Amino acid sequence: MEGKVESLWEEVRELTLGTTVDRLQSPPTPLQFLRDFVSQSKPCIISNAISHWPALSLWSTPSYLATALSSSLVSLHLTPDGQADALVPHPSQSSLCFVSAHVQPTLFPQALDLIRLPPSHLVAYLQQQNDCFRTEYSELESDCDAHIPWASEALGCLPEAVNLWIGNHLSQTSFHKDHYENLYAVVSGEKHFLLLPPTDVHRMYIKEYPAARYSYSQENGEFRLEVEEPERYVPWSSVDPCPARASLKQESLKFPLYFNGPKPFEVTVKAGEVLYLPSMWFHHVRQSPGDGGCTIAVNYWYDMQFDIKYAYFNFLQSLPCRSIDDQTIPEGDSEDDSGPHASSNHLNSRFSGDESATNNVEIHKDRDNVEVHERTFVLDSSMFVWFF
Amino acid sequence: MEGKVESLWEEVRELTLGTTVDRLQSPPTPLQFLRDFVSQSKPCIISNAISHWPALSLWSTPSYLATALSSSLVSLHLTPDGQADALVPHPSQSSLCFVSAHVQPTLFPQALDLIRLPPSHLVAYLQQQNDCFRTEYSELESDCDAHIPWASEALGCLPEAVNLWIGNHLSQTSFHKDHYENLYAVVSGEKHFLLLPPTDVHRMYIKEYPAARYSYSQENGEFRLEVEEPERYVPWSSVDPCPARASLKQESLKFPLYFNGPKPFEVTVKAGEVLYLPSMWFHHVRQSPGDGGCTIAVNYWYDMQFDIKYAYFNFLQSLPCRSIDDQTIPEGDSEDDSGPHASSNHLNSRFSGDESATNNVEIHKDRDNVEVHERTFVLDSSMFVWFF
Numbered sequence: 001m002e003g004k005v006e007s008l009w010e011e012v013r014e015l016t017l018g019t020t021v022d023r024l025q026s027p028p029t030p031l032q033f034l035r036d037f038v039s040q041s042k043p044c045i046i047s048n049a050i051s052h053w054p055a056l057s058l059w060s061t062p063s064y065l066a067t068a069l070s071s072s073l074v075s076l077h078l079t080p081d082g083q084a085d086a087l088v089p090h091p092s093q094s095s096l097c098f099v100s101a102h103v104q105p106t107l108f109p110q111a112l113d114l115i116r117l118p119p120s121h122l123v124a125y126l127q128q129q130n131d132c133f134r135t136e137y138s139e140l141e142s143d144c145d146a147h148i149p150w151a152s153e154a155l156g157c158l159p160e161a162v163n164l165w166i167g168n169h170l171s172q173t174s175f176h177k178d179h180y181e182n183l184y185a186v187v188s189g190e191k192h193f194l195l196l197p198p199t200d201v202h203r204m205y206i207k208e209y210p211a212a213r214y215s216y217s218q219e220n221g222e223f224r225l226e227v228e229e230p231e232r233y234v235p236w237s238s239v240d241p242c243p244a245r246a247s248l249k250q251e252s253l254k255f256p257l258y259f260n261g262p263k264p265f266e267v268t269v270k271a272g273e274v275l276y277l278p279s280m281w282f283h284h285v286r287q288s289p290g291d292g293g294c295t296i297a298v299n300y301w302y303d304m305q306f307d308i309k310y311a312y313f314n315f316l317q318s319l320p321c322r323s324i325d326d327q328t329i330p331e332g333d334s335e336d337d338s339g340p341h342a343s344s345n346h347l348n349s350r351f352s353g354d355e356s357a358t359n360n361v362e363i364h365k366d367r368d369n370v371e372v373h374e375r376t377f378v379l380d381s382s383m384f385v386w387f388f
Numbered sequence: 389m390e391g392k393v394e395s396l397w398e399e400v401r402e403l404t405l406g407t408t409v410d411r412l413q414s415p416p417t418p419l420q421f422l423r424d425f426v427s428q429s430k431p432c433i434i435s436n437a438i439s440h441w442p443a444l445s446l447w448s449t450p451s452y453l454a455t456a457l458s459s460s461l462v463s464l465h466l467t468p469d470g471q472a473d474a475l476v477p478h479p480s481q482s483s484l485c486f487v488s489a490h491v492q493p494t495l496f497p498q499a500l501d502l503i504r505l506p507p508s509h510l511v512a513y514l515q516q517q518n519d520c521f522r523t524e525y526s527e528l529e530s531d532c533d534a535h536i537p538w539a540s541e542a543l544g545c546l547p548e549a550v551n552l553w554i555g556n557h558l559s560q561t562s563f564h565k566d567h568y569e570n571l572y573a574v575v576s577g578e579k580h581f582l583l584l585p586p587t588d589v590h591r592m593y594i595k596e597y598p599a600a601r602y603s604y605s606q607e608n609g610e611f612r613l614e615v616e617e618p619e620r621y622v623p624w625s626s627v628d629p630c631p632a633r634a635s636l637k638q639e640s641l642k643f644p645l646y647f648n649g650p651k652p653f654e655v656t657v658k659a660g661e662v663l664y665l666p667s668m669w670f671h672h673v674r675q676s677p678g679d680g681g682c683t684i685a686v687n688y689w690y691d692m693q694f695d696i697k698y699a700y701f702n703f704l705q706s707l708p709c710r711s712i713d714d715q716t717i718p719e720g721d722s723e724d725d726s727g728p729h730a731s732s733n734h735l736n737s738r739f740s741g742d743e744s745a746t747n748n749v750e751i752h753k754d755r756d757n758v759e760v761h762e763r764t765f766v767l768d769s770s771m772f773v774w775f776f
Contacts, residue, residue: 004706012699031418035544039427040695156423199699307428311400311587312700318392 005202005319009262012199016040021195021267023047030153033276038154038181041278041309043195045267049150049274050185055143056272060188060292062112065140069108074136075128076111077101078216080223082123082170087209087236091225098209098234099225101125102216115168116293121221123170131161133298140164148183148274148300155181159300166296173285175204175237180301182277186269189295190288194241195265198280198313202321203257205238241284257321279304280313393590393707397650400587404428409583409655411435418541421664426542426569429666429697431583433655437538437662443531443575444660448680450500453528457496462524463516464499465489466604468611470511470558475597475624479613486597486622487613489513490604503556504681509609513559519549521686528552536571536662536688543569547688554684561673563592563625568689570665574657577683578676582629583653586668586701590709591645593626629672645709657685667692668701 013019022044028036037044050056058064077084084101091097106114114124134141147159160180177198184191196203211232215224239258243251252259264284269275271290277283287295304310401407410432416424425432438444446452465472472489479485494502502512522529535547548568565586572579584591599620603612627646631639640647652672657663659678665671675683692698 004703007706008699008703011702012696015699016693016695031422031542031544034419034422034427035542035693039422040693042695154419154423156419197696199696199703305404305423305428307404307430308400308585308587309697309700311396311403312697312704314399315392315396315587315704316700318395 005316005321006261008199008316009203012197013262016042017197017265019263019265021045021265027150030150033150034154037276038278041197041280043265043267043278043281044276045269046274046276047272049148050145050187050272053144053185053187055140055187055296055298058143059140059296060271060290062116062292062294065292066109066112068139069137072108072136072139073105074108074111074126075132076104076106076114077125077127078104078223079123079125079171079214080121082125082172083174084125084171084214085176085236086172086174087238087240088212088225090210091212091227096209096238097212097225097227098236099212099214102214102223103128104216112166112294115166116289118168118170122216122223123168125168125171126164126166129161129163131163133162133164137164144185144187144298148185151181151183151276151300151302155302157303159183159302161301163299163301164296165299166294167287168289168294169287171287172242173283175239175241175282175284177280177282178301179279179304181279181304182275183300183302184269184275184277185298185300186271186273186275187296187298188271188292189290190271191269191275191295191297192286192288193265193267193269193275193277194284195267195277196282198282198309199316200261200282201313201317202319203239203255203261204282205255205258206235207238208233208235210234237282242286280310393704393709394649396587396704397591400585401650404430405585405653407651407653409433409653415538418538421538422542425664426666429585429668431653431655431666431669432664433657434662434664435660437536438533438573438575438660441532441573441575443528443684443686446531447528447684448576448659448678450504450680450682453680454497454500456527457525460496460524460527461493462496462499462514463520464492464494464502465513465515466492466611467511467513467559467602468509470513470560471562472513472559472602473564473624474560474562475626475628476600476613478598479600479615484597484626485600485613485615486624487600487602490602490611491516492604500554500682503554504677506556506558510604510611511556511558513556514552514554517549517551517689519551521550521552525552532573532575532686536573539569539571539664539688539690543690545691547571547690549689551687551689552684553687554682555675556677556682557675559675560630561671563627563629563670563672565668565670566689567667567692569667569692570663571688571690572657572663572665573686573688574659574661574663575684575686576659576680577678578659579657579663579683579685580674580676581653581655581657581663581665582672583655583665584670586670586697587704588649588670589701589705590707591627591643591649592670593643593646594623595626596621596623598622625670630674668698 022037022042024044024046025048027046027049028044036042079099079101084099086099087096088099089096111124111126114122115126118124128136133144146162152158175194175196211228211234213226213228215226216222217224239255240251241258241264267275289295410425410430412432412434413436415434415437416432424430467487467489472487474487475484476487477484499512499514502510503514506512516524521532534550540546563582563584599616599622601614601616603614604610605612627643628639629646629652655663677683
């Protein structure tokens with residue numbers, strides 16, 4: 001691969017990121033955290049930051065959780081295969097669509113059983129990125145800290161949302177990014193992250209996909225895939241970083257910038273550890289269960305700064321990339337609405353209050369759905385040119 | 389003007405910079421300074437940060453300085469017109485060259501007289517960006533703080549260089565940038581800055597110019613302009629932001645991205661105030677004398693982080709811009725040595741130790757001289773295309 005964008009991928013690694021994610025054996029001071037990680041948009045893993053949480057010992061015992069939340073109705077996400085907020089074949093076209101899970105209000109003990117002892121026909125995942133830990137799971141609040149003190153001091157604010165995640169090894173989260181500084185604490189089991197910095201946005205092959213949703217019938221135990229009406233498009237990464245062995249070669253040909261570029265940062269976050277995941281970093285997440293039969297994590301979303309880094313990112317993202325088989329720049333391409341102005345609109349919408357963490361059940365998705373993004377890339381070859 | 393780079397200039401202002409430089413009425417906490425300014429690459433002016441310095445009252449009295457430094461030999465910079473580190477007509481070609489001042493070791497009291505009461509044939513400026521305050525002017529050290537405490541704590545280090553500047557209204561510093569976080573304290577008189585963020589690099593029309601030097605003859609009081617042998621090239625901004633009225637139109641046609649783009653930030657820093665000038669910001673400086681007949685400032689250079697912002701800057705700078713009259717991309721252009729790899733070399737050279745502040749009398753110039761930069765822009769029209 002050649003060109004200036006490829007050099008950017010290399011340079012950011014040479015200058016600051018290195019090849020592995022830093023590990024701190026104790027919490028940093030707020031100044032150190034801000035200077036060495038947040039300001040530099042650099043992830044790190046912190047040990048011994050949540051050792052005092054009662055959750056660390058209590059939550060590995062399923063009966064403790066089931067008792068604490070015995071009468072709580074929680075939002076259970078159901079899919080046939082553990083892939084929600086992911087790309088699946090479109091039900092009526094020979095293309096892909098972006099599918100969300102069926103969300104089933106469920107009594108917590110029943111939900112936990114479905115996660116720990118998965119039936120063959122569905123995968124259940126407790127995850128609702130709408131500040132759910134402080135709402136649906138408020139009975140557990142005293143088992144954790146309300147925020148990460150050194151992060152709050154560094155960032156100058158309290159978390160805008162705190163989310164709980166309880167899943168099993170079948171659930172994955174596909175590549176995406178969030179407009180938040182993220183402190184991700186694992187309480188039970190392990191989370192396996194693949195991370196790419198914002199500089200690598202073109203390697204994600206972000207493209208608009210029609211939005212769809214699983215509808216699960218409890219009567220016959222079957223999922224129906226329903227495309228949203230009216231049509232809605234979601235910009236999403238086309239890359240599956242862990243394809244089946246048989247399709248790896250084909251995927252590499254379709255997404256050479258991802259598969260032939262610098263390896264993503266691979267990070268396993270164990271129970272008791274906290275990952276700092278900087279805003280705008282792309283992340284793909286898998287998980288391994290702990291002693292209680294599931295993986296449990298709590299993450300804290302803090303407001304990010306929409307600063308010069310964000311402006312640079314939008315600029316980079318606005319630059320087109322096409323295969324040498326399709327060198328014609330469509331008319332008006334340079335004036336499309338995917339440039340920084342579109343992102344300013346996005347920013348405005350974020351600050352308009354209609355996405356506040358406590359009122360919006362789809363805060364995470366909405367964020368990404370209004371995200372600016374590249375036009376469709378046409379990539380039929382492993383040879384590329386960049387149009388600048 | 390159109391295009392994605394122009395949108396970047398606008399977006400960084402809309403998102404974070406605004407249209408004026410923030411003013412703080414008291415020193416920020418280290419965390420606030422790091423979070424709100426350094427991390428965001430955003431300048432600010434701080435009042436009441438150096439009120440306790442004895443220098444503020446003492447240095448406006450020329451006799452105090454002349455007595456304190458009565459036997460000090462200092463590096464006096466002499467030019468015919470106050471323009472050093474600036475572009476002037478090449479002595480033997482119909483083009484420009486980059487000229488440095490004649491540096492004359494001079495007893496301080498004599499140097500001060502030349503600044504306060506300038507003769508008609510020369511302009512004298514005491515400025516030596518080699519940590520001179522702690523070397524040539526060490527007798528004055530107790531009149532100031534050795535560092536800016538909240539900045540040192542925020543940045544996690546002590547200044548790499550502290551420089552003293554004593555000049556008059558005739559001296560200007562042309563547009564350039566430094567690879568340092570800069571805390572610039574004015575002690576007497578006023579400094580007038582024009583500032584442009586790193587995102588605006590193309591508006592500076594940085595081009596390589598042959599290096600030259602003034603040689604001043606004390607015998608006949610004349611300056612000779614000598615081009616360096618062997619030839620050496622210095623990347624420097626082609627833009628004079630304050631051209632003579634008669635040539636403004638012509639300059640606007642030559643440098644439309646500068647003159648027709650967003651206005652630079654205009655900042656006057658008065659005696660007793662401190663400017664935080666973020667690394668990589670372009671700055672042009674004029675000055676007005678204080679009561680003692682000269683302008684006096686002390687600046688603290690702190691190491692910058694070579695992080696994702698720096699990588700984005702190098703990427704941006706590597707993108708070519710040419711006039712629509714010259715749309716042919718020269719062969720091999722995308723592979724020239726002005727890309728991020730070249731900047732990595734620069735970084736290596738910075739860390740190689742051959743530019744340490746205490747050993748290198750030309751630390752500032754060397755920094756910029758090895759700077760990566762754009763190839764020559766051909767700009768004969770106010771209409772542009774960007775090549776992406």
